Amino acid sequence: MAVKNAMTADFLRSAYGGESMAHMRYLHWSEIAQKEGFPNIARLFKAIAYAEQVHAGNHFNVLDGDIGDHSVTAGGVFGGKKTAENLLGGIMGEEHEVEQMYPAYLEVAKMQGEKEAVRSFTFALEAEKIHAELYKKAKEAAEQGKDFEFKKVYICPVCGHTVLDELPDQCPVCGAKKDIYKEF
Amino acid sequence: MAVKNAMTADFLRSAYGGESMAHMRYLHWSEIAQKEGFPNIARLFKAIAYAEQVHAGNHFNVLDGDIGDHSVTAGGVFGGKKTAENLLGGIMGEEHEVEQMYPAYLEVAKMQGEKEAVRSFTFALEAEKIHAELYKKAKEAAEQGKDFEFKKVYICPVCGHTVLDELPDQCPVCGAKKDIYKEF
Numbered sequence: 001m002a003v004k005n006a007m008t009a010d011f012l013r014s015a016y017g018g019e020s021m022a023h024m025r026y027l028h029w030s031e032i033a034q035k036e037g038f039p040n041i042a043r044l045f046k047a048i049a050y051a052e053q054v055h056a057g058n059h060f061n062v063l064d065g066d067i068g069d070h071s072v073t074a075g076g077v078f079g080g081k082k083t084a085e086n087l088l089g090g091i092m093g094e095e096h097e098v099e100q101m102y103p104a105y106l107e108v109a110k111m112q113g114e115k116e117a118v119r120s121f122t123f124a125l126e127a128e129k130i131h132a133e134l135y136k137k138a139k140e141a142a143e144q145g146k147d148f149e150f151k152k153v154y155i156c157p158v159c160g161h162t163v164l165d166e167l168p169d170q171c172p173v174c175g176a177k178k179d180i181y182k183e184f
Numbered sequence: 185m186a187v188k189n190a191m192t193a194d195f196l197r198s199a200y201g202g203e204s205m206a207h208m209r210y211l212h213w214s215e216i217a218q219k220e221g222f223p224n225i226a227r228l229f230k231a232i233a234y235a236e237q238v239h240a241g242n243h244f245n246v247l248d249g250d251i252g253d254h255s256v257t258a259g260g261v262f263g264g265k266k267t268a269e270n271l272l273g274g275i276m277g278e279e280h281e282v283e284q285m286y287p288a289y290l291e292v293a294k295m296q297g298e299k300e301a302v303r304s305f306t307f308a309l310e311a312e313k314i315h316a317e318l319y320k321k322a323k324e325a326a327e328q329g330k331d332f333e334f335k336k337v338y339i340c341p342v343c344g345h346t347v348l349d350e351l352p353d354q355c356p357v358c359g360a361k362k363d364i365y366k367e368f
C-alpha cells in the first residue's frame with residue numbers, strides 16, 4: 001500500500017465512495033437538465049461528473065495495494081427532480097466537501113505524513129470550490145427558467161480543475177499543460 | 185418518496201453507493217486492461233460499468249423524494265494492478281452481491297411490500313449473476329496471457345442485463361425489446 005496509516009486509508013476510501021456517488025448523480029441530473037431544456041447545465045453536470053471521476057481515480061490509485069473488500073461510509077445527496085432543485089443538491093454536496101470533509105481529511109493526512117493522500121485531497125478540494133460556485137450561478141439561471149450561459153467547460157484530467165471558456169496556460173492547481181484539458 | 189419504509193430506503197442508498205463504486209472501479213480497471221493489451225476485457229469492464237450505472241440509476245429513481253444528505257454505508261473492492269487480479273476483485277464483488285447483499289435487501293423489500301425496490305433489486309441481482317460468470321471466464325483467459333474472446337457485449341439500459349454476441353428477441357429479465365440494448 002502506498003498509504004501506511006489506517007485512518008488516512010479509511011478517509012481515502014470514504015472520499016472515493018463520495019466521489020463515485022457524486023459522479024453518478026451528476027450524470028443522472030445531466031439527463032434531467034437536458035430533458036428540461038437546459039443543454040448547457042446538462043453539459044456542466046456531465047463535465048463535473050468527469051471531474052469527480054478524476055478525484056475518485058486519484059484516491060483509488062493512492063490506496064493502491066492488494067485486492068480486498070471494505071465497508072465504506074460516505075456522504076451522498078439524494079432526491080431531486082427539477083434542475084433548480086438538483087443544483088441545490090449539487091451546492092450542498094460541494095459545500096460539505098469544501099467546508100467539512102476535505103479540510104478534515106487533509107488535516108489528518110498531513111499529521112500522518114501521507115504525502116500522496118495530501119496531494120489527492122488537495123486536488124479535490126480546489127476543484128470542489130469551483131464546482132460550488134458554478135452550480136450557484138447555474139441555479140440562479142435555472143430559477144429564472146434560463147440556461148446557464150457559457151461556451152465550453154474544461155476539466156483537467158490530472159486534478160479535476162474546472163474552468164469555463166478561457167483556458168489558463170497551465171493548470172493552476174497541478175501545473176498540467178493546457179492542451180491536456182478535456183473539453184465539454 | 186416512492187419508498188415508505190426506512191430500512192428499504194437505507195438499503196437502496198447502500199446499493200446505490202455500492203453500484204456507484206463498482207461503476208467507477210470497472211472504468212478504472214478497463215483502462216488498465218487496455219494498457220495491458222486486453223482490449224476485449226477492457227470492453228467487458230466498460231460495458232459492465234454501464235450496467236452498474238443502470239442499477240445505480242434505478243435505485244436512485246426508486247428513492248425519489250426531496251433533496252437531502254445521507255450517510256451511506258456500502259461495500260467496495262479496492263486495490264489491484266494487473267488485470268487477472270482486478271478480475272478476481274470483480275468476481276469477489278459480484279459474488280458478494282449475488283449471494284449476500286441483494287438476497288438480503290430483496291427479502292426485506294418483499295417483507296415491507298416495497299414493490300419498486302423489489303423490482304430494482306431483482307434487476308440488479310439477475311445481472312450480477314451474469315457478471316460473475318463473465319469475469320470468471322475473462323480471468324481464466326487473462327491468467328494464460330490471452331484476451332477473452334467475444335465479438336460484442338450488449339447491456340439492457342432498463343435492467344442492466346448483460347449478454348455476449350447473440351441478442352435475445354427481448355430482455356429475459358425486464359422484457360425490453362432487443363433494439364434498445366446498448367452495444368460495446
Ligand SMILES: [Fe+2]
Nearest residue numbers: 019052055124
Ligand atoms: Fe470531487
Ligand SMILES: [Fe+2]
Nearest residue numbers: 094127128131
Ligand atoms: Fe465537485
Ligand SMILES: [Fe+2]
Nearest residue numbers: 156159171174
Ligand atoms: Fe490540474
Ligand SMILES: [Fe+2]
Nearest residue numbers: 203236239308
Ligand atoms: Fe450492479
Ligand SMILES: [Fe+2]
Nearest residue numbers: 278311312315
Ligand atoms: Fe455487476
Ligand SMILES: [Fe+2]
Nearest residue numbers: 340343355358
Ligand atoms: Fe432488461
